Amino acid sequence: MNQADKERIVWAxxxxxxxxxxxxxxxxxxxxxxxxxxxxxxxxxxxxPSNSWRDLILWAGASGLSVALARFVAQGIVSKLWRKRLGRRPPGQ
Structure with a gap:
């Protein structure tokens, strides 16, 4: 296994x-x-039956947005740390 393969595994x-x-x-x-x-x-x-469509849609939107935003931020933080530590972009980016 070469260095590039190891970096891809670590990055993943x-x-x-x-x-x-x-x-x-x-x-x-x-x-x-x-x-x-x-x-x-x-x-x-x-x-x-006690759940209204309004509440279901609001919950789906709120929880989905919060998870998507958190994932985006986490990916950015890890990417910046990778760049700071190794001086280059993460594999596949």
Whole structure:
């Protein structure tokens, strides 16, 4: 295995770890924010009669946006750290 292959593997692991961690934190934060703002749990099941379509759509948008933003930020941070440490762009970017 050459150096470029090793760097690709390390980059994939770092990137995936950062994105997974950030996604988990964002989802929990969105859940907490919903509870504070709405006073109840976020809707989880579209088949549940007590969940309105309005709430389902709001929750899908809010949680999806928070996770996407967290992933974007995490990827950028890991990329900057890679560039600072190695002086070049991460593999495949």
């Amino acid at each position: 692991a770092l990137s995936a770890g950062a994105v997974i961690g950030a996604s988990m934190v964002a989802r929990k934060s969105a859940d907490r924010a919903w509870r504070q703002l709405r006073g109840d749990t976020p809707p989880k099941d579209a088949a549940e």
